[in-house]
Amino acid sequence: MRSQGTSGLKDEIENEIIAGRFQPGERLDEVSLAERYGVSRTPIREALHALAASGLLEVRPHRGAIVADVSPDRLFEMFEVMAEMEALCAWRAARRMTEAEHRELDAAHAACGVAAQQGDSDQYYYENERFHFCIYEGSHNGFLAEQSKALHRRLQPYRRLQLRVRNRMTTSYREHGEIAAAIKSGNGEEAADRLRRHVLVQGERFADLVSSLRALKQPNPAEMV
Amino acid sequence: MRSQGTSGLKDEIENEIIAGRFQPGERLDEVSLAERYGVSRTPIREALHALAASGLLEVRPHRGAIVADVSPDRLFEMFEVMAEMEALCAWRAARRMTEAEHRELDAAHAACGVAAQQGDSDQYYYENERFHFCIYEGSHNGFLAEQSKALHRRLQPYRRLQLRVRNRMTTSYREHGEIAAAIKSGNGEEAADRLRRHVLVQGERFADLVSSLRALKQPNPAEMV
DNA sequence: GCAAGATTTTTTGTATACAAGTGCTCCCTA
DNA sequence: TAGGGAGCACTTGTATACAAAAAATCTTGC
Numbered sequence: 001m002r003s004q005g006t007s008g009l010k011d012e013i014e015n016e017i018i019a020g021r022f023q024p025g026e027r028l029d030e031v032s033l034a035e036r037y038g039v040s041r042t043p044i045r046e047a048l049h050a051l052a053a054s055g056l057l058e059v060r061p062h063r064g065a066i067v068a069d070v071s072p073d074r075l076f077e078m079f080e081v082m083a084e085m086e087a088l089c090a091w092r093a094a095r096r097m098t099e100a101e102h103r104e105l106d107a108a109h110a111a112c113g114v115a116a117q118q119g120d121s122d123q124y125y126y127e128n129e130r131f132h133f134c135i136y137e138g139s140h141n142g143f144l145a146e147q148s149k150a151l152h153r154r155l156q157p158y159r160r161l162q163l164r165v166r167n168r169m170t171t172s173y174r175e176h177g178e179i180a181a182a183i184k185s186g187n188g189e190e191a192a193d194r195l196r197r198h199v200l201v202q203g204e205r206f207a208d209l210v211s212s213l214r215a216l217k218q219p220n221p222a223e224m225v
Numbered sequence: 226m227r228s229q230g231t232s233g234l235k236d237e238i239e240n241e242i243i244a245g246r247f248q249p250g251e252r253l254d255e256v257s258l259a260e261r262y263g264v265s266r267t268p269i270r271e272a273l274h275a276l277a278a279s280g281l282l283e284v285r286p287h288r289g290a291i292v293a294d295v296s297p298d299r300l301f302e303m304f305e306v307m308a309e310m311e312a313l314c315a316w317r318a319a320r321r322m323t324e325a326e327h328r329e330l331d332a333a334h335a336a337c338g339v340a341a342q343q344g345d346s347d348q349y350y351y352e353n354e355r356f357h358f359c360i361y362e363g364s365h366n367g368f369l370a371e372q373s374k375a376l377h378r379r380l381q382p383y384r385r386l387q388l389r390v391r392n393r394m395t396t397s398y399r400e401h402g403e404i405a406a407a408i409k410s411g412n413g414e415e416a417a418d419r420l421r422r423h424v425l426v427q428g429e430r431f432a433d434l435v436s437s438l439r440a441l442k443q444p445n446p447a448e449m450v
Numbered sequence: 451g452c453a454a455g456a457t458t459t460t461t462t463g464t465a466t467a468c469a470a471g472t473g474c475t476c477c478c479t480a
Numbered sequence: 481t482a483g484g485g486a487g488c489a490c491t492t493g494t495a496t497a498c499a500a501a502a503a504a505t506c507t508t509g510c
Contacts, residue, residue, distance in 0.1 A: 007286070030492070040465045042267075045492090046274060053278035062471050062492055077368040081313075088309050143302040255462070265495045270462090287462055287501050451510105458505070469494070476487085 009037060010047040017056050017067055018157040024069035028057070055154060072207040075158060079203020082155055085148045086135065087196035090179065093138030094188035102184050105134045109173075109180050116173040124169050125160055131176055135183070135195070158206050172198070234262060235272040242281050242292055243382040249294035253282070280379060297432045300383060304428020307380060310373045311360065312421035315404065318363030319413035327409050330359045334398075334405050341394040349394050350385055356401055360408070360420070383431050397423070 013033070016022055033044045052059045059065045070078075097105070108131040115124035132152060136145040162168060175198045182191035238258070241247055253273065255266045262269070277284045284290045295303075322330070333356040340349035357377060361370040387393060400423045407416035 041492090042464055042466090045271070046463095049271060049274060050278060053275060063473090064492065074368060077366045080366060081369050081372060084309075084313050088306075141302045141305060143299060144306050147306060266462090267494055267496090271493095288503095289462065453510090454508090456505105456507075458503105460503075461500100462502085463498105463500075465496100465498075467494100467496080469492105471492075472490085474487100474489080477485090479484085480482090 009039065009043055010050050012037065013047050014051060014056060017051070022067045024067050026067050028065045028067065030064070054150070076203050076207040078151070078155060079199060079206070082148075082151050083196045083199035083203065085144070085151060086132065086199050087192040089135050089139040089141075089144060089148055090183060090191040090195040091188040092141060092144075093135050094183045094186050094191045096140040097138040097183060101134065101138050105131070105138070105180055105183065108134050109176050112173050112176055116169040119169070121160075121169060124172075125156075128159075128172065128176075129156070135179075138183070159202060162202050162206050162209070234264065234268055235275050237262065238272050239276060239281060242276070247292045249292050251292050253290045253292065255289070279375070301428050301432040303376070303380060304424060304431070307373075307376050308421045308424035308428065310369070310376060311357065311424050312417035314360050314364040314366075314369060314373055315408060315416040315420040316413040317366060317369075318360050319408045319411050319416045321365040322363040322408060326359065326363050330356070330363070330405055330408065333359050334401050337398050337401055341398040344394070346385075346394060349397075350381075353384075353397065353401075354381070360404075363408070384427060387427050387431050387434070 013028075022028060028048065030041045030044050030048070033048075034041045037044070048057060048065045049059065051057045052065060056068055057065045058068050093101075108127060111127040112124060112131055115121075115127050129152065133145075133149060136148040136152075139145060139148075175194065179191055179194045179198060182194055238253075247253065255269050255273070258269045258273075259266045273282060273290045274284065276282045277290060281293055282290045283293050318326075333352060336352040337349060337356055340346075340352050354377065358370075358374060361373040361377075364370060364373075400419065404416055404419045404423060407419055
């Protein structure tokens with residue numbers, strides 16, 4: 001069954017965690033995972049350490065890996081940082097983007113529009129990433145773009161949860177339009193401010209959502225998606 | 226000889242890289258490293274992957290790990306991001322720091338002063354970190370503080386190089402004083418701006434330094450320290 | 451003499467065996 | 481009965497053996 005390399009295994013476990021199949025705080029046994037995926041402990045260990053490096057797990061020496069417990073407070077902190085990073089990207093992008101990049105941004109925005117109109121949240125989820133990545137790349141700071149992408153990916157599962165909320169897609173699409181306009185007009189301050197708010201509102205709403213989910217003693221967020 | 230756990234091994238290799246014992250682009254052979262440290266390949270592999278996760282190495286499947294080649298451009302990008310992250314920390318810290326944290330900041334600043342006066346760059350290097358970490362923590366955003374610390378650590382070797390430059394310690398100390406004052410007075414904008422510049426100037430100067438070093442075909446930066 | 455392909459060699463990736471540390475249970479004692 | 485400690489089971493950390501893939505070398509045909 002296992003056809004991919006070691007990185008594929010990491011992705012699989014990552015997906016399991018993101019999907020909520022492993023609950024926060026749960027201990028991940030190496031041998032169980034090894035049996036489950038039909039491999040030995042060695043590649044499992046590598047995947048686990050890689051996931052720990054990206055923050056999804058916490059490994060304590062001789063005590064195994066546990067799924068990182070991302071509290072609502074912590075999550076809000078992460079969205080706060082994401083908002084600032086995106087704002088920085090937008091600010092730079094407004095000054096540095098080329099004409100070709102403007103067109104690519106417009107294309108991504110248009111694709112978001114189609115997805116939103118069709119109410120296809122999975123598609124929107126994908127096109128939304130494309131739109132944001134355009135801005136990251138548009139900053140013309142490779143390191144900033146990479147960091148932004150990494151954090152974006154890290155927050156993706158939570159963001160996905162958000163898109164199901166009533167009217168969120170339409171609102172998001174409208175905000176994208178204003179952001180793209182600000183960037184293309186070279187207004188860095190406005191682009192940064194709009195993008196910052198665009199991300200922050202997700203963070204706030206999502207932190208609330210997680211809080212309420214926990215209050216309802218609903219430990220498995222995957223089933224809410 | 227090996228008394229520490231696996232994380233100690235990672236630190237040792239990290240130090241070797243930082244010290245410039247392995248040149249950028251150089252391939253790190255697992256068996257050679259294993260022999261060198263008197264362990265088997267297994268812990269070496271773990272350390273290598275961990276270092277790759279933190280960006281010091283680059284691992285390609287079946288092709289081993291090579292020391293990441295951090296170009297001057299790339300380095301400047303990193304300092305640019307660092308500057309913005311620190312500015313964000315300072316902005317938050319100016320609003321959120323407690324009285325106790327103000328005192329800790331002052332203490333760190335005073336320690337920097339002592340080191341600067343004594344011309345002890347190693348000591349200054351240490352106390353400087355303490356000063357900056359105070360601000361990170363003062364942001365009262367745990368995630369932001371962690372990310373900032375990680376990037377700070379990543380840039381540390383280059384920063385260290387910088388401190389030897391004439392008058393850099395004294396200038397740095399003076400800038401610290403202005404930053405601390407802005408934070409304590411609650412002036413977030415000024416604190417952010419001053420800290421941003423404080424970091425950026427290091428980045429600029431350092432990028433120049435690296436460029437000149439490379440132009441002189443001096444591939445081993447450790448010998449310049 | 452050169453280039454393309456096959457073979458050999460080297461190095462990484464994986465599996466398994468063993469060592470060592472942690473946490474748990476159970477017993478002993480106060 | 482409660483607390484503490486010794487022993488035990490279980491899990492992680494490390495070493496070694498083997499498999500597979502990539503790089504290097506050699507051969508062969510033109």
